[in-house]
Amino acid sequence: MVIVLKKDISESQKSSIKSLLQGKNFKINEVKGEESTILAAVGKVAMDTREVEILPGVASVIPISKPYKMASREFKSDNTIVEIPNNRGQTIRVGGSRLVTIAGPSTVESREQIMESAKAVSESGAVLLYARAFRQSTSPYAFAGLGEKGLSYLKEAGEKYALPVVTEIVTPEHIPLMCAHDVDVFLVGARNMQNFELLKQLGKLGKPVILKRGLSATIEEWLMSAEYLLSSGTDKVILCERGIRTYEQATRTTLDLSAIPILREMTHLPIIADPSHALGMRDKIEPMALAAIAAGSDGIIVDVHPAPEKALSDASQALFPEQLEKIIKDIEALAPVLKKEVAHIKPAASEKKSEVVEHNSPSKPRCLFSGMKGAYAEMAVIKYFENQAQAVQVDSFGEIFQQVVDGKAEYGMVPIENSTAGSIYNNYDNLTRYEDISIVGAITLKIEHSLLAPRGATLETIKNVYSHPQALSQSSAFLERHKWNLIDSISTATGASIVAKKNSVENAAVANARNAQIYGLEILKEGIENNPNNYTRFVIIAANHFAKKLIPNDKKPNMVTLMFSTKNEAGALYNALGVFKDTGLSMNRLESRPIAGKPWQYWFYTDASLSGAENPTEYVEQVVSKLKECAQDVRILGIYAE
Secondary structure, three states: OEEEEOOOOOHHHHHHHHHHHHHOOOEEEEEEOOOOEEEEEEOOOOOOOHHHHOOOOEEEEEOOOOOOOOOEOOOOOOOOOEEEEOOOOEEEEEOOOEEEEEEEOOEOOOHHHHHHHHHHHHHHOOOEEEOEOOOOOOOOOOOOOOOHHHHHHHHHHHHHOOOOEEEEOOOHHHHHHHHHOOOOEEEEOHHHOOOHHHHHHHHHHOOOEEEEOOOOOOHHHHHHHHHHHHHHOOOOEEEEEOOEOOOOOOOOOEOOOOHHHHHHHHEOOOEEEOHHHHHOOHHHHHHHHHHHHHHOOOEEEEEEOOOHHHOOOOHHHOEOHHHHHHHHHHHHHHHHHHOOEEOOOOOOHHHOOOOEEEOOOOOOOEEEEEOOOOOHHHHHHHHHHOOOOEEEEEOOHHHHHHHHHHOOOOEEEEEEEEOOOEEOHHHHHHHHHOOOEEEEEEEEEEOOOEEEEOOOOOOOOOOEEEEOHHHHHHOHHHHHOOOOEEEEOOOHHHHHHHHHHHOOOOEEEEEOOHHHHHHOOEEEEEOOOOOOOOEEEEEEEEEOOEOOOOOOOOOOOOEEEEEEEEOOOOOHHHHHHHHHHHHOOEEEEEEEEEOOOOOOOEEEEEEEEOOOOOOHHHHHHHHHHHHOOOEEEEEEEEEEEO
């Protein structure tokens, strides 16, 4: 059973609950979550839950019917996110909306080999380095690995390229040795899936464990093995589908991709796939890796070797480095379709490359904006950071989010709403997709449009007008009077740049007046916007999985942005909005967006004022706790100063 504790429970009340359960031979695990603390009680004897429900300090009791208690969705409805830190202040997160790639040679063969492999893994875009120091084989004469020396080489390679290391453990006796070499993630191979003594010892460490499915194991048997790890102390378990033994002999085993969506309903644990060991043929790995991602896998683990033809083990399944790079690029192309983000290692400071358009200083944080020099977003960067950040241009909103989540830039400046044209839905969708992004600030900018053209142009000579679609819409009354051909551009500044390059009196641009000076154009008409009260609200985003995140200012938060979805029942939205009324949280706006893959279901986004809240963060957490009682999914997108 799962016992949800009240927030104000005392230590003596908690001890009384534990004593009662332990007296009935229940094994107790205390799990502290963001919103509540629970006790997971596992025992062989049935117990009337009312005996626990009446105890002081107990909020509710949830019975679990599955034999795998702590691994079940009944135990935890939210997806588990396994966090693995690297040496660049970054936390690699496995699970949720992220896609990770783990790669490396099957076995450490030499220092040179693992160093070269780590370099290839890093350059390809993978986030964890995998190799075995101790190798189990069906043949006693096969290469068995370098042992402790291999562990030393593996860790050295991982440290050099900021890649946390994953290695297989074959016996409990190796645990002290692997801990001494600071192994980041333990991998339990298929042959050890039901080595319960090993699982219990690993669970006590509390470190991340990848648990491969046994060659002949059912899904329930696999989850029962995960239960050994969870009940022993760790909450960082990653399931790995690596193929099962069937009558088919065309491949080494049959990669059971159907298990992935089935597991999604049965367990909260993250799931990855190993097409390398399942297939045993490098030319078949790429399509199955992509198929696993499409089926819902949180990532893949694959073999890669700098010279596969010389590999001392599993040569036939080892990818060439360029094959690994292509697979990851294909996953990046697939990710937006699945509404997921691809995890990457934060580059070293010397590796960061972007075109800096202003305030170029290596000591300043970098804020990305979409468009060119002169765009309203660039003006927002300059105004918000007050010359304390570099304004760096990129080509799209999606690129802003991806580079910020990858650690290539500290901040991004993205428009979220215009007072006349409405919401920028693309960025609401990006905030949903990128779970590792938070809003850390906001600024509202007055939008004043001008008509810019090359020297000598007049209103009569113009035939084409370039600008961002929203700027064209916001100036529609003026533009429609002249019947010009309207051409979309990435941003208002991009339109001004195009007009300057064409240098023809037949072309003009709608942009802010500052672009005239930047691109050598003349202002033909100022204030052409339909509504003089035209404002765009920009939000500043930052990644929340880096240890040293700079904050643009130290002002007290006065705004919160939340997203939530409602249950499919009458009055669901009414009940959710009632929480805001009951808690006194004043909403400034409410926006809805369809949930991808769930027809007629919606995300609701709300901005709310925190003015007057003495402790804004604590206050928001209390609101969210109540909102979760009636809403289906709730997420804080940011608590910030505007």
